[in-house]
Amino acid sequence: MKKILLMGNPNVGKSVVFSRLTGVNVIQSNYPGTTVGYTKGQLKIGQNEMDIIDVPGTYSLSPSCKAEEVARDMFFNEKPDLIINVLDATNLERNLYLTLQILEHNIPTVIVLNMWDAAKRKGIHVNLEKLNKITGINVIPAVAVTGEGIKDLVNIVNETTIKKDKQLSKIPKMDDSEKWAFIGEILSGVQKIEHRHPSLLEKLEDASVRPLSGIIIAIIVIFITMQVVIGFGELLINYILDPLYYQYYGPFITSVVENFIPTGFIHDILIGSGYEYETSFGLLTTGIYVIFAVVLPYILSFYLVLGFLEDFGYLPRLAVLLDSIMHKLGLHGYATIPIVLGFGCNVPAMLSTRILEGKREKFIAATLIAISVPCMAQTAVIIGLLGKYGIQYIFMVYGTLLLLFIIMGSILNFLLKGESPEIFFEIPPYRIPHMGTLLKKTWMRVRGFLIEALPFVFLGILAINILYLVGIMSALSNLLAPIMSQMLGLPNQAIDALIMGFLRKDLATAMLAPLNLSPTQLVVACTVLASSFPCIATFIVLIKELGIKDMLKTVVLMLFIAIITGTILNLILN
Amino acid sequence: MITLVELKNGKKAIIQKIEGGPGLKNRLEVMNIREGKTIRKTCAAPLRGPVVLEIEGCKMAIGQGMAKKVWVEEI
Numbered sequence: 001m002k003k004i005l006l007m008g009n010p011n012v013g014k015s016v017v018f019s020r021l022t023g024v025n026v027i028q029s030n031y032p033g034t035t036v037g038y039t040k041g042q043l044k045i046g047q048n049e050m051d052i053i054d055v056p057g058t059y060s061l062s063p064s065c066k067a068e069e070v071a072r073d074m075f076f077n078e079k080p081d082l083i084i085n086v087l088d089a090t091n092l093e094r095n096l097y098l099t100l101q102i103l104e105h106n107i108p109t110v111i112v113l114n115m116w117d118a119a120k121r122k123g124i125h126v127n128l129e130k131l132n133k134i135t136g137i138n139v140i141p142a143v144a145v146t147g148e149g150i151k152d153l154v155n156i157v158n159e160t161t162i163k164k165d166k167q168l169s170k171i172p173k174m175d176d177s178e179k180w181a182f183i184g185e186i187l188s189g190v191q192k193i194e195h196r197h198p199s200l201l202e203k204l205e206d207a208s209v210r211p212l213s214g215i216i217i218a219i220i221v222i223f224i225t226m227q228v229v230i231g232f233g234e235l236l237i238n239y240i241l242d243p244l245y246y247q248y249y250g251p252f253i254t255s256v257v258e259n260f261i262p263t264g265f266i267h268d269i270l271i272g273s274g275y276e277y278e279t280s281f282g283l284l285t286t287g288i289y290v291i292f293a294v295v296l297p298y299i300l301s302f303y304l305v306l307g308f309l310e311d312f313g314y315l316p317r318l319a320v321l322l323d324s325i326m327h328k329l330g331l332h333g334y335a336t337i338p339i340v341l342g343f344g345c346n347v348p349a350m351l352s353t354r355i356l357e358g359k360r361e362k363f364i365a366a367t368l369i370a371i372s373v374p375c376m377a378q379t380a381v382i383i384g385l386l387g388k389y390g391i392q393y394i395f396m397v398y399g400t401l402l403l404l405f406i407i408m409g410s411i412l413n414f415l416l417k418g419e420s421p422e423i424f425f426e427i428p429p430y431r432i433p434h435m436g437t438l439l440k441k442t443w444m445r446v447r448g449f450l451i452e453a454l455p456f457v458f459l460g461i462l463a464i465n466i467l468y469l470v471g472i473m474s475a476l477s478n479l480l481a482p483i484m485s486q487m488l489g490l491p492n493q494a495i496d497a498l499i500m501g502f503l504r505k506d507l508a509t510a511m512l513a514p515l516n517l518s519p520t521q522l523v524v525a526c527t528v529l530a531s532s533f534p535c536i537a538t539f540i541v542l543i544k545e546l547g548i549k550d551m552l553k554t555v556v557l558m559l560f561i562a563i564i565t566g567t568i569l570n571l572i573l574n
Numbered sequence: 575m576i577t578l579v580e581l582k583n584g585k586k587a588i589i590q591k592i593e594g595g596p597g598l599k600n601r602l603e604v605m606n607i608r609e610g611k612t613i614r615k616t617c618a619a620p621l622r623g624p625v626v627l628e629i630e631g632c633k634m635a636i637g638q639g640m641a642k643k644v645w646v647e648e649i
């Protein structure tokens with residue numbers, strides 16, 4: 001099998017080209033560093049089978065971070081038959097540096113001039129024939145998001161990999177300054193740039209990083225994000241999912257199960273006390289309801305908005321804006337991205353802490369996210385529980401979490417030796433997101449949530465049923481009851497919910513619903529839940545990313561902080 | 575000559591010299607921040623945050639510590 005590497009600077013559209021070639025979907029975003037690991041896919045044209053690898057973006061073959069090391073190692077160790085070098089046509093000067101480095105190593109290469117649409121819009125003209133003549137290799141203009149140019153690419157890839165005599169570039173080896181001079185020469189012959197006035201988007205780009213206007217824009221963006229996520233989520237629940245569940249699914253599944261298994265243990269596990277109750281604790285009733293009608297709507301609306309912000313290019317600007325504050329918390333601006341992802345689901349957030357360079361930063365980021373960033377599942381149930389009493393209670397929970405974030409970050413920054421490295425990255429231009437790509441990305445993430453959540457919710461309900469049945473739950477309740485009632489001011493039954501929280505936070509918070517707690521008690525319970533154990537999936541990722549020892553540190557810290565915070569809140573509120 | 579930190583917002587300048595070891599120099603250079611290039615400083619982020627600059631239409635954020643090592647001549 002032939003091997004092909006897709007290489008280029010970060011954020012030039014490699015992953016979109018990869019999806020087009022292989023049909024394998026990978027998450028693409030408008031900021032550097034989305035792809036830290038690599039993805040493999042296949043392309044088959046007739047008898048010609050090829051492995052294609054989406055290599056992490058790099059500016060050169062001499063690495064300055066993890067992702068770049070991966071890229072260099074693949075280039076030198078994988079013995080590729082062909083390199084597809086993807087370039088951003090709006091930024092040729094910088095992109096060509098890597099190209100020259102690649103061409104030195106005598107591996108067949110084709111150049112894809114991606115973002116051809118954006119180049120046209122910016123008034124950049126590139127003479128393809130001349131560029132082809134100078135480099136001696138094929139140059140294909142493309143717009144990866146719409147698929148333009150991909151057919152030509154496939155044909156040329158096919159031809160070059162079948163051909164016996166390799167077509168190599170005749171550009172000689174050069175040192176760095178010679179390379180830059182040569183690039184200058186190429187561009188003066190090949191590229192013409194019409195002068196255009198900055199567009200509205202370009203003006204907005206600068207305004208979003210300037211101190212005053214940047215902060216105003218950030219507040220507006222966050223406000224609109226919250227409004228849209230909550231509004232759209234509620235809309236889906238009230239007009240689509242609730243009616244579906246209560247009028248069609250619930251009665252249907254109940255009658256089916258009762259037909260086959262009228263009573264007994266299995267019956268109880270499957271439908272619990274009946275679909276009419278939100279907390280009947282049946283696999284097919286509460287299990288399905290919590291996932292599809294409580295959490296899924298918010299997950300869907302969150303990922304739509306997040307995807308939009310990602311593809312638009314807003315997140316790196318938020319990272320620049322927050323960089324100084326983040327440094328005071330032992331992080332740096334780029335940690336903004338895992339944190340924002342954490343509001344969706346903590347699992348991908350933990351995975352994306354890989355873009356942070358140091359071990360210290362990774363630990364701080366993972367700990368802060370685990371403790372004080374509530375995922376959408378938690379948010380959904382917090383809104384469900386507290387929303388009816390008024391927005392001020394929801395603010396209490398989030399305010400406390402924000403305070404925890406700042407206090408713990410400062411403390412960890414003080415206690416752990418070392419300093420976070422300085423921020424240095426490219427800020428992508430604002431781009432109007434491509435609808436199809438955005439929807440596909442949202443769907444991939446929603447599917448990821450379902451695959452992850454379904455087994456654990458089912459497992460959780462099963463475990464709860466069994467724990468009740470054998471009496472472990474009541475024993476635990478009795479043991480921990482004094483702490484609960486004395487320190488947190490919660491009734492004993494609430495302990496079940498907190499234990500449940502280990503498996504799935506969303507189920508746990510739902511268990512609080514029938515206890516008739518006062519709004520302030522709910523605030524305490526929600527905060528303790530949100531800041532204590534992450535769900536079991538996060539837990540597993542945490543072990544993988546941090547190692548057992550650091551993970552245990554995080555967990556101890558977490559338990560401690562959850563109880564203390566709960567106690568203080570209880571003292572203040574009740 | 576002044577450093578990137580001292581350069582006023584919105585001003586254009588030519589990079590004259592980059593201090594520091596070959597590692598830093600190389601990191602900046604592959605991003606096209608190198609001697610002789612014309613840059614425009616957009617702004618510095620709040621609370622002595624990173625400097626945002628533009629080279630050939632491409633925008634970058636660079637921490638204060640690094641920015642202090644880049645010397646420029648305003649034009």
Ligand SMILES: Nc1nc2c(ncn2[C@@H]2O[C@H](COP(=O)(O)OP(=O)(O)O)[C@@H](O)[C@H]2O)c(=O)[nH]1
Nearest residue numbers: 011012013014015016028029030115143144145
């Ligand atoms: N306008 C335009 N946007 C593109 C094009 N190709 C990719 N993009 C967008 O550019 C961003 C970066 O793409 P991605 O594939 O993640 O880049 P990678 O970092 O090189 O893998 C995404 O938001 C894409 O939707 C293109 O040809 N034209």
Ligand SMILES: [Mg+2]
Nearest residue numbers: 014015034035
């Ligand atoms: Mg990618």
